[in-house]
Amino acid sequence: MDPILSLDFQVLGFVERHFHNPVTDTLFPLVTYMGELGACWIFLALVLLFMKKYRRAGALMLIAMALGALLGEGLIKNLVCRPRPFQYLDTVYPLLIAPPSGYSFPSGHSCASFAAATALFLQHKKAGALAFALAALIAFSRVFLFVHFPTDILAGALLGVLLAAAVTFLYNRFFLPRWPAGQPGRGSE
Numbered sequence: 001m002d003p004i005l006s007l008d009f010q011v012l013g014f015v016e017r018h019f020h021n022p023v024t025d026t027l028f029p030l031v032t033y034m035g036e037l038g039a040c041w042i043f044l045a046l047v048l049l050f051m052k053k054y055r056r057a058g059a060l061m062l063i064a065m066a067l068g069a070l071l072g073e074g075l076i077k078n079l080v081c082r083p084r085p086f087q088y089l090d091t092v093y094p095l096l097i098a099p100p101s102g103y104s105f106p107s108g109h110s111c112a113s114f115a116a117a118t119a120l121f122l123q124h125k126k127a128g129a130l131a132f133a134l135a136a137l138i139a140f141s142r143v144f145l146f147v148h149f150p151t152d153i154l155a156g157a158l159l160g161v162l163l164a165a166a167v168t169f170l171y172n173r174f175f176l177p178r179w180p181a182g183q184p185g186r187g188s189e
Contacts, residue, residue, distance in 0.1 A: 110156030118164035
């Protein structure tokens with residue numbers, strides 16, 4: 001077994017031995033469903049679009065998540081073709097959710113969560129900090145539920161952060177200067 005896969009399984013084993021109990025076994029399936037297809041993040045971004053102060057953040061969240069889906073789910077997963085942890089071996093605990101289809105690397109839940117949280121954080125620090133806490137919970141739930149390796153989570157989170165940072169940079173560099181102060185997109189939001 002290669003060293004990265006071995007380390008991944010060691011972390012999964014640690015989580016399995018030390019974090020499972022009736023409360024977490026009930027809580028983390030609910031947390032993971034919040035991140036399904038980026039649902040909670042898409043909902044939040046759409047709500048923010050209707051709030052003048054947060055409109056830009058909502059738009060940047062949606063763009064970063066869309067790019068994450070295209071690159072992570074559409075391209076990288078199909079190039080790497082990494083099986084999910086539960087496909088390698090049986091675990092002490094049966095899966096607490098329906099087995100997801102598709103490949104494991106990178107985590108789409110983590111990518112969407114960290115793309116949304118980063119885009120929000122770069123516009124509004126306090127709200128973004130709360131979003132990072134939720135993103136971390138959603139990402140951890142995927143390891144807890146034995147449907148992603150820790151390296152899948154790290155790669156997905158990194159991809160999401162980088163995409164949100166890039167989208168924000170490009171917006172600030174190329175779109176923001178086009179509007180005079182006080183116009184939509186600059187200063188008035």
